[in-house]
Amino acid sequence: xxxxxxxxxxxxxxxxxxxxxxxxxxxxxxxxxxxxxxxxxxxxxxxxxxxxxxxxxxxxxxxxxxxxxxxxxxxxxxxxxxxxxxxxxxxxxxxxxxxxxxxxxxxxxxxxxxxxxxxxxxxxxxxxxxxxxxxxxxxxxxxxxxxxxxxxxxxxxxxxxxxxxxxxxxxxxxxxxxxxxxxxxxxxxxxxxxxxxxxxxxxxxxxxxxxxxxxxxxxxxxxxxxxxxxxxxxxxxxxxxxxxxxxxxxxxxxxxxxxxxxxxxxxxxxxxxxxxxxxxxxxxxxxxxxxxxxxxxxxxxxxxxxxxxxxxxxxxxxxxxxxxxxxxxxxxxxxxxxxxxxxxxxxxxxxxxxxxxxxxxxxxxxxxxxxxxxxxxxxxxxxxxxxxxxxxxxxxxxxxxxxxxxxxxxxxxxxxxxxxxxxxxxxxxxxxxxxxxxxxxxxxxxxxxxxxxxxxxxxxxxxxxxxxxxxxxxxxxxxxx
Amino acid sequence: xxxxxxxxxxxxxxxxxxxxxxxxxxxxxxxxxxxxxxxxxxxxxxxxxxxxxxxxxxxxxxxxxxxxxxxxxxxxxxxxxxxxxxxxxxxxxxxxxxxxxxxxxxxxxxxxxxxxxxxxxxxxxxxxxxxxxxxxxxxxxxxxxxxxxxxxxxxxxxxxxxxxxxxxxxxxxxxxxxxxxxxxxxxxxxxxxxxxxxxxxxxxxxxxxxxxxxxxxxxxxxxxxxxxxxxxxxxxxxxxxxxxxxxxxx
Numbered sequence: 001x002x003x004x005x006x007x008x009x010x011x012x013x014x015x016x017x018x019x020x021x022x023x024x025x026x027x028x029x030x031x032x033x034x035x036x037x038x039x040x041x042x043x044x045x046x047x048x049x050x051x052x053x054x055x056x057x058x059x060x061x062x063x064x065x066x067x068x069x070x071x072x073x074x075x076x077x078x079x080x081x082x083x084x085x086x087x088x089x090x091x092x093x094x095x096x097x098x099x100x101x102x103x104x105x106x107x108x109x110x111x112x113x114x115x116x117x118x119x120x121x122x123x124x125x126x127x128x129x130x131x132x133x134x135x136x137x138x139x140x141x142x143x144x145x146x147x148x149x150x151x152x153x154x155x156x157x158x159x160x161x162x163x164x165x166x167x168x169x170x171x172x173x174x175x176x177x178x179x180x181x182x183x184x185x186x187x188x189x190x191x192x193x194x195x196x197x198x199x200x201x202x203x204x205x206x207x208x209x210x211x212x213x214x215x216x217x218x219x220x221x222x223x224x225x226x227x228x229x230x231x232x233x234x235x236x237x238x239x240x241x242x243x244x245x246x247x248x249x250x251x252x253x254x255x256x257x258x259x260x261x262x263x264x265x266x267x268x269x270x271x272x273x274x275x276x277x278x279x280x281x282x283x284x285x286x287x288x289x290x291x292x293x294x295x296x297x298x299x300x301x302x303x304x305x306x307x308x309x310x311x312x313x314x315x316x317x318x319x320x321x322x323x324x325x326x327x328x329x330x331x332x333x334x335x336x337x338x339x340x341x342x343x344x345x346x347x348x349x350x351x352x353x354x355x356x357x358x359x360x361x362x363x364x365x366x367x368x369x370x371x372x373x374x375x376x377x378x379x380x381x382x383x384x385x386x387x388x389x390x391x392x393x394x395x396x397x398x399x400x401x402x403x404x405x406x407x408x409x410x411x412x413x414x415x416x417x418x419x420x421x422x423x424x425x426x427x428x429x430x431x432x433x434x435x436x437x438x439x440x441x442x443x444x445x446x447x448x449x450x451x452x453x454x455x456x457x458x459x460x461x462x463x464x465x466x467x468x469x470x471x472x473x474x475x476x477x478x479x480x481x
Numbered sequence: 482x483x484x485x486x487x488x489x490x491x492x493x494x495x496x497x498x499x500x501x502x503x504x505x506x507x508x509x510x511x512x513x514x515x516x517x518x519x520x521x522x523x524x525x526x527x528x529x530x531x532x533x534x535x536x537x538x539x540x541x542x543x544x545x546x547x548x549x550x551x552x553x554x555x556x557x558x559x560x561x562x563x564x565x566x567x568x569x570x571x572x573x574x575x576x577x578x579x580x581x582x583x584x585x586x587x588x589x590x591x592x593x594x595x596x597x598x599x600x601x602x603x604x605x606x607x608x609x610x611x612x613x614x615x616x617x618x619x620x621x622x623x624x625x626x627x628x629x630x631x632x633x634x635x636x637x638x639x640x641x642x643x644x645x646x647x648x649x650x651x652x653x654x655x656x657x658x659x660x661x662x663x664x665x666x667x668x669x670x671x672x673x674x675x676x677x678x679x680x681x682x683x684x685x686x687x688x689x690x691x692x693x694x695x696x697x698x699x700x701x702x703x704x705x706x707x708x709x710x711x712x713x714x715x716x717x718x719x720x721x722x723x724x725x726x727x728x729x730x731x
Binding site: 053054061065165172173176395396397 | 700702704
């Protein structure tokens, strides 16, 4: 920390245990009151520009290189957009179910990674625990069973991905109009063999997240929390659908802002604002405007938008989740974790259902249609709603690409959470301590942000926090990773 | 004048110290293959006249470097193919080809079926050693069914020779000299101006991802591509030892 005559600037750089590179700056006045708190994303990649001029069928494989954690989401979202380019509105049963299986494997592994490896040290040891044990190594040493479970759950999800995409990371399964392989019976049987254990672990993960929330309700209910709009895609009947559906946005009270919006009309409802202090854009709902039109996406938002979940155990868990807020939208930032584990349970239930579906051994893999010049794909990635939009010229080369990535939609909410926690934990205190800074990171981590994805940028992964005084002078900087 | 067919005769030479009996008129590469020894190559393709441009098949003949695809066998010559020095030369050639173009295996649809990539794996190239040149090259997608990505062209001339000698069309040619040499289409400036047809043998002649059938990318799943499980040259080497390698090409 550095001091000036009038002001303080705290910098957390890099923010740790998140996917991507970012920093937090907090400005304090003379009385150490927070006057500004921002999450800055300092990566830049430019995928939207450099894939222009490439053939459209490369998109699902090329654009997934945005990320090493959720490449499947980009792979499938690009494939959905390119399906439209090749004139396919409905895949073959085998094509769609193989893609769904891949997607649920992705949700399962990504959520498990985040909850156990990134978030659990804060939950199990406490925000203010000794940083020397408040990490994944501490989890391995003191909660060995959970650590092993986490590794094996992630491995299982990746085995699902490998069976559908050919590789655990950066595969090629989805092609324009379908999929390039079916699921062999040997692959199916291998996945079924481990499925009961995964289901049991997913159940227990829901219990861990639920119990944490309920036992610490007084502490977490206001922690970085605020009322917000929620957005996701939704199935025609209102069920949670992570792969396909129209857009639904609900306000802080659960009232409908728009519903079942066709994917190709997303620009009529959503726009993006650029701010000069972050490489990440700020999306907003057009009808509300840039100031108040921001919204949350991701597990918490999906639990707020859906009417029900179509798998029995996850639906039961959802009902319990909703009972906490008497059926109204839940705005507790820390409830992201509980919602995330309900989705993990939903994903393994879906995986098991699909593995018993004979369509996965079908041989009709690709549908064909009349070529179009433009396509939009929207999918629910682990971190939230993901948009891919491409235009293609008469020679099959991409001329325009627009990506709105999940973490981008959570940009304003994360900034609000940062500010709220800074006000709750730092404002007016005589000294800024490590646990205070970690509290800011805990709020960011709840969103499971992927900062690389959000800026479509290459780079390293850590995060940083700055403390800045009223005159703009840097007073303190916390740097991790 | 009637065609004269010269009688073949046996030729005896040594290859890496082993005595090999070959037929006169064979090249060193052909004679090696006949006894199950693979010599790496890129510009050479069975059915085309030897070309000798890529130098990946470099061997030494009586101590002097020569391309195995163009050098005829002769009685008593001593050929070396697998010395450390020769492997280093070949590896450097492959490394230069990688950095001279823009070869992004991670999203190239030829990955797993690409001879350049497969040679990289076979030679154990795991990281770039030479500086990338990052050339700016166009993609010619004007043809309705075939695409040329000049970023990936390695100037092997397999398309040039196949179009001329097999398809009888001369759809491709080289223009420029030295480092400015590049693949062009004849007679027009774009692929759509040529008589190239998607069924031409030239479309399949490319060892890398420079000439591609449109709208077919990634149809072969990972695990069923040519070099997913066995290194390039396996079909030549005897006895064929199939080993499943850890990992697959990107």
